[in-house]
Amino acid sequence: MSSPPEPPEVDDHDDEGGGGWWGASPGWAKAVVAIGAVLILLLVGGLVGALIGQRTAPTYAPAAGSVDVGFLQDMSVHHRQAIQMAVWERSNTTDPALRQLAFDIESSQTQQLGMMQGWLQLSEQRGETAPGQYMAWMGMPMPSMPGMATETDLQRFRAATGQGLDVEFLQLMLRHHEGGLHMMEMASAQASVPAVRTLATSMVTTQTAESQTMTQLLAVRGAAPLPMN
Template sequence: MTAPGEAPAGRPAFQRPVVIGATVIAVLLVGAVVGMFLTQLATRDDAASATPAAGSVEVGFAQDMSVHHLQAVTMASWERDHTADQQLRQLAFDIESTQREQVGRMKGWLMLWGQPEQATGEYMTWMNSGAGHGHMAMAPSVAGTGGSDGAVMPGMATNTELAKLRSLSGQELDVYFLQLMLRHHQGGTDMAQYAHDNSPNPAVKALTQSILTSQGAEVTLMRDMLTARGAQPLPFP
């Protein structure tokens, strides 16, 4: 029989303190890991909830993509009103309504963030040209002063191209609209992908994912529609 205070037969008296000490250390290590995780999570949440400042990816994207979208709305509205092809009319309506709503969302962000609807410097300064997302050279973002005949951002149509679109009718109009809009979507998805990859803001991530999904489907559709009409896409820089 073991006397009070003695260790059981065959078990060293020092074993229980060692086991208890190991348990305490394990608990402390788990606590440290959990603490580090929570700290990282809080830091990430703080970055995501911070109000975007001038020059940030979020502000630059909202300002520039609004301009980019509005040209798509203009082209889609023209096609919708002038095509005799019901499939093209539906596509144009879908693009116009979707991108008009997205512009309203981005302008709402800019108002909440205390930022102007359009930057007064250059377009695309928020997008790193060395990140593998090809786009044309930046141009002044003051309305009406864009370079390259008005094509101030990737995929955008020039003033000459817009005038040509308005001069066409029938299948020529439909084909040229598809060519211009396909190229426009390619530029827009590059911008959306960069913002999605480089912004922690949940609202920006949600919108850019929506753009990538919807425009990706439309790109496939427009390629198929061009093929069905015996036409090819325009080159994209």
């Protein structure tokens, strides 16, 4: 009886000049692996480049002496007074419509004030406008900005009650809005930083709508707007 055939020998050595799996793989498989490696390298390189760009890109802040800085400084002062009047009205009126209007003005201008102060800190212009130099960035330095309430105005407003309080608020805030409109329009057109232009444009839109509402509310109460100071 003949013995069974011997199993074939297994070559444990790499193919000549081939290199194991790589040498035994068909050409299309090698191409897929090569393309994948290139794509991974490109992706890693892109991510690294983006990170480097974020770290080295300069932060664009308003320049000292620019329209941007002048507007941000003056409008910050303007907004602070509007916020003070709005807080007083919201806290003391008994009219739900006036309470809501005051709240809206307080909220929007508080947010805008924070943005303006942040940009001023980036530009290292943290100080207030010098006395007598309001609107100097517009070529017309003034001791006070149009529409600002005087201390006498504010005392009369705080002393009022009921509908008298609401009329005082509407008259003072309407004049305040209208007094700042020219500054907002100029910054919207001439500020060099896009974000500042966008903010100024938003202010024009919002405050124009609020002015129309306040004019209507005054008419309902038989009162007229104040002349510009």
